[in-house]
Amino acid sequence: MIDVSGSRVIKVLGVSALSLFAIAAMADDTLGLSESLYSIGAPEITQAPSSTASPWRFSVGGGVVNMPKFPGASGTKWEGVPVVSASYDRFFIGSNPDAAxxxxxxxxxxxxxxxxxxxxxxxxxxxxxxxxxxxRLQGLGDVKRTAHAELFGIYTYEFISARASVLTDIAGNDRGTVATFDVLGRYQPIPALTLSAGPGLTWASSKYNETYFGVTSEQSSRSGLPTYSAGSGLNELRFSVNGAYRITPRVNVGASVSFAWLRGDATDSPITEKTSQITYGLFLNYLF
Structure with a gap:
């Protein structure tokens, strides 16, 4: 995000909208939501704060997201999400687009x-x-929320940004490990408007795929679905289109659409109804 104060241009570690690069989600909820946070929050061109600038940055806002009911679902659901963050120098808490x-x-x-x-x-x-x-999920049990450890890296050169991340379940809830890679091209037709688009992919471990797409013998007896074992491999391909508009130096709105296609063992799972997935959302935030 961009905050303009006099001649200063600073980066605020918050997001203005949803994802679709966001696409996918791992770090958060589903591969489709988290990556979207990056695609919408990342495109701004920023400079380091001046030596007199405060090291504190804050962002408060929220958004609405339409996403598949579950990975592989044919139906969708709406979710409201908060966009609240605080950062001090290199440390951050809350929403962070780089961490998606x-x-x-x-x-x-x-x-x-x-x-x-x-x-x-x-x-x-x-x-x-x-x-x-x-x-369709009756008898399969819930996929629980969990905590993840993440390493991420972003490289930006002129109008191109590439992001890679590795995320693994550290709370023992069978969510496994996922790795993502995305590339975004950025275009600013006017200073206040940033448009971005690009492809991405997700690799998932066997534990992740088993949790979302596998059917054990116990689940099969409860649900009526045939047993199915899912291994590791390419899980998803995607393409995201995003826009962020700076209404004022401190108020941003954003929109994002992500088109995703399940791949590998996820496509043959009896749980999967539809291999093409769309996630989109609108966001608003205030920076201070």
Missing amino acids: SILSLGAYLYRDSNWRIGAAVTYDFIQPRSESDDS
Whole structure:
């Protein structure tokens, strides 16, 4: 995000909208929501704060997101999400677009004019999957919220940004490990408007795929679905389109649409109804 105060241009570690790069979600809720936070929050061109600037940055806002009821669902649901963050120098808490997370606690390990590398602990804000979400899930049990350890890196050169992350469950809730890679191209037709778009992919461990797409013998007896074992591999391909508009130096709005296609063992799962998935949302935030 951009905050203009006199001649200062500073980066605020918050997000103005949702994802669709966000796409995907791991760090947060589903692969589709978290990555979207990055795609909408990341595109701004920023400079380091001046030596007289305060090291504190804050962002308060929220948004609405329309996303699949569960990975592989044909139906969708609406979710309201908060966008609240605070940062002090290299440390951050709350929403962070680089970590692609709504709930995060972390720090940047290295930053320069091109690179941002960091580590964070994140937690799911939205329940990843509940039996009550859809009749197809009856007997499968809920996929629980969990805490994740994440390493992420972003490289920006002129109008191109590339982001990679590795996220792993550290709370023992069978969410496994996922790795993502996304590239965004940025265009500013006017100074206040930033448009971005680009492709991405997600690799998932066997534990992650088993939790979301596998069906054990016990689940099969309860749900009526056939047993199914899912291994590790490419889980998703996606393409995101995002826009962020600075209404005032401190108020931003954003919108994002992400088109995702399940791949690998996720496509053949008896849980999967639809391999193409769309996530979109609108966000507003205030920076101070």
